Amino acid sequence: MKNENAQNLPVAVLGAGPVGLAAAAHLIERGLTPLIFEAGAAIGANLATYRHVRLFSPWQYNIDKAARRLLLGQGWSEPAGEELPTAGELVDHYLAPLASIREVNSNLLLGYRVTAITRPGFDKVKTKGRESAPFLIRANTPDGSCQFLASAVIDATGTWSHQNPLGADGIPALGEQALSDRIDYGMPDVLGSARETYAGKKVMVVGAGHSAAGTLLALAQLTQEHPDTRIVWVTRGSQLARFFGGGEADALKARGQLGLRLKALRDSGGLEMRQNFRILELAETDGKIAVTAEPIDGPAPVIEGIDRIICAAGARPDLALTRELRVRHDPWLESTDALAPLIDPNEHSCGTVRPHGHRELAHPESGYYAVGAKSYGRAPNFLLATGYEQVRSVAAALVGDMAAADDVQLDLPETGVCNTRLAYEAAPEPTGSCCNVAPAAAAACCVPAPSPTGACGCSKPAESTCCA
Ligand SMILES: Cc1cc2nc3c(=O)[nH]c(=O)nc-3n(C[C@H](O)[C@H](O)[C@H](O)COP(=O)(O)OP(=O)(O)OC[C@H]3O[C@@H](n4cnc5c(N)ncnc54)[C@H](O)[C@@H]3O)c2cc1C
Known part of the structure; x- marks a missing residue:
C-alpha cells in the first residue's frame, strides 16, 4: 500500500x-x-x-x-x-x-x-x-x-x-431464523407493496413503539377492505393506553380517529392484544407459526395459527x-x-x-x-x-x-x-x-x-x- x-x-x-x-x-x-x-x-x-x-x-x-x-x-x-x-x-x-x-x-x-x-x-x-x-x-x-x-x-x-430480533432476551428467538421468510422487520408497506402478503392473514405485530403503532393502524385500515385479516398485537410490557389516542377529544384528529378504529377493532375481536408476552420460541405447526413466550405464573403461553409476523422492536x-x-x-x-x-x-x-x-x-x-x-x-x-x-x-x-x-x-x-x-x-x-x-x-x-x-x-x- x-x-x-x-x-x-x-x-x-x-x-x-x-x-x-x-x-x-x-x-x-x-x-x-x-x-x-x-x-x-x-x-x-x-x-x-x-x-x-x-x-x-x-x-x-x-x-x-x-x-x-x-x-x-x-x-x-x-x-x-x-x-x-x-x-x-x-x-x-x-x-x-x-x-x-x-x-x-x-x-x-x-x-x-x-x-x-x-x-x-x-x-x-x-x-x-x-x-x-x-x-x-x-x-x-x-x-x-x-x-x-x-x-x-x-x-x-x-x-x-440492524433490526432487533423477536426474542425477548435480545437474541433471536429459537426458530426465528428458520421462519425468517414469514417475518418482516421494521415497517412493511401493508397498504401498498406488501398488501397481498398481509390481506386476509393472521398477522402478529411485535413491539410497543411508534413503528409498531404505525403498522397496527395500517393493518386496521387493511381489515376494512379485507375483514378476514386478523391482528395479534404482542408487547413485552403493558403500557398501551397512549396508542389509543384521545379519541374524539384528540387534538390530532386523524390520530384520534385511528385510535378509535383500533379500539373498535379490539372490541369486535379483530385485534387480539397480548401484553407481558416475552417471546422465546417460534415453531411451525400445520403450516402456521406457533409463538411461545416465557411462562409467568403457569404454563408457557402460546399463540397459534399465525401466518406472518411484523417485528417492530427497534x-x-x-x-x-x-x-x-x-x-x-x-x-x-x-x-x-x-x-x-x-x-x-x-x-x-x-x-x-x-x-x-x-x-x-x-x-x-x-x-x-x-x-x-x-x-x-x-x-x-x-x-x-x-x-x-x-x-x-x-x-x-x-x-x-x-x-x-x-x-x-x-x-x-x-x-x-x-x-x-x-x-x-x-x-x-x-x-x-x-x-x-x-x-x-x-x-x-x-x-x-x-x-x-x-x-x-x-x-x-x-x-x-x-x-x-
Ligand atoms: C419510521 C421512522 C420515522 C422517523 N421520523 C422522523 C421524523 O419525523 N423526524 C426526525 O427528525 N427523525 C425521524 N426519524 C429518526 C431519524 O431521523 C431517521 O432514522 C433518519 O433516517 C436517521 O438518519 P441517519 O442518516 O443517521 O441514518 P439512516 O437514514 O439509517 O442512513 C444510514 C445509511 O447508511 C447506509 N449503511 C448502513 N450500513 C452501511 C455500511 N456498512 N456501509 C455503507 N453504508 C451503510 C444505509 O444504507 C443508509 O443509507 C424516524 C425514524 C423512523 C424509523
Whole structure:
C-alpha cells in the first residue's frame, strides 16, 4: 500500500442517509473532500424501506443548513417548511437532488458496504505512531472487496439496517431464523407493496413503539377492505393506553380517529392484544407459526395459527465495523459513551437532549466519529435536526475551527406530533410543542487513492482508493 500523507486524503463518510449526506455538505463547505460509501443501490436506502410513512417533523427541520445552501445554489425549489413529508418525499425532494450535486455525486460510491475500519499497519493494541496514520476502510463493492484510505471517518450508518430480533432476551428467538421468510422487520408497506402478503392473514405485530403503532393502524385500515385479516398485537410490557389516542377529544384528529378504529377493532375481536408476552420460541405447526413466550405464573403461553409476523422492536448499531478501532460506547445503549447521559430513554422519554457536537461524539480513536442515528445506539429518540448539528460541529473540528465546532446550538421543531402516521392519512395541523416540553428544552420527539486500478478492479474513480 502506498504511504499517503493522511492530511491530503478525503474524509470517509459512511452511509448516504440524511445525516451522511449532510456531513458531506458541511465537509464540502469547509473545503474538504468527502468520500461517501453507501451500501444501498441508491441514497437514503433505509428511509426507502418506509417510504409510505409520514414523518412527524416538518420540512423546515428535516433539511440541513449546509445542504440547503448547496441546493439553493443549484436552483432547487425548497418544499414548504410547515408541511410534513413522507420518508419517500424526503428522499425524492431533498436527498436525491442533494446527491446529484457534482461535488457530492463525484464522490459517492453506491453499492459499497463498509465491513471494517482500521489504520494500516496498526491493530487495536499498537499505539506508537497511530494518530499520524490514515484510516483504512474496507468495503464490499460491486467489484469485490476493496480498501480505501481516509484522513478521518464520519460513520453515519444508522441503526435501521440492524433490526432487533423477536426474542425477548435480545437474541433471536429459537426458530426465528428458520421462519425468517414469514417475518418482516421494521415497517412493511401493508397498504401498498406488501398488501397481498398481509390481506386476509393472521398477522402478529411485535413491539410497543411508534413503528409498531404505525403498522397496527395500517393493518386496521387493511381489515376494512379485507375483514378476514386478523391482528395479534404482542408487547413485552403493558403500557398501551397512549396508542389509543384521545379519541374524539384528540387534538390530532386523524390520530384520534385511528385510535378509535383500533379500539373498535379490539372490541369486535379483530385485534387480539397480548401484553407481558416475552417471546422465546417460534415453531411451525400445520403450516402456521406457533409463538411461545416465557411462562409467568403457569404454563408457557402460546399463540397459534399465525401466518406472518411484523417485528417492530427497534434497531441497534453495527459495532462490528469498528472492532479494530479504539471506541468507547455506553454499555447498554451502545451510543457514543459521552452522549448516553444526554439521551438515555429511561430519563428522556420525550426529549430533553442538549445540543452536542464533536466533543461528545469523539472516541479515543482520534478522527473517528459516529453521528446520526448510530451515535444514539439503541436509544430511539434521535431527531434529524440533532444529527445535522452534530455533523456541522464535526466538520468544523476537522478543519480546526474550534470556535465554530464548540458553538453547538439546536433549532427544534414544535410539532407536538410524537407519532408516526401513514402517507395515506392526512397530515394533522401542528399544535403546541414537542410532547409539551418547552421548545427550548425539547431536542427530540419521542418516537423516535490512487485510482482504483488494483486487483479488485474498482470501477469508480476515487482519489484515495487502494484496492486490495
Ligand atoms: C419510521 C421512522 C420515522 C422517523 N421520523 C422522523 C421524523 O419525523 N423526524 C426526525 O427528525 N427523525 C425521524 N426519524 C429518526 C431519524 O431521523 C431517521 O432514522 C433518519 O433516517 C436517521 O438518519 P441517519 O442518516 O443517521 O441514518 P439512516 O437514514 O439509517 O442512513 C444510514 C445509511 O447508511 C447506509 N449503511 C448502513 N450500513 C452501511 C455500511 N456498512 N456501509 C455503507 N453504508 C451503510 C444505509 O444504507 C443508509 O443509507 C424516524 C425514524 C423512523 C424509523
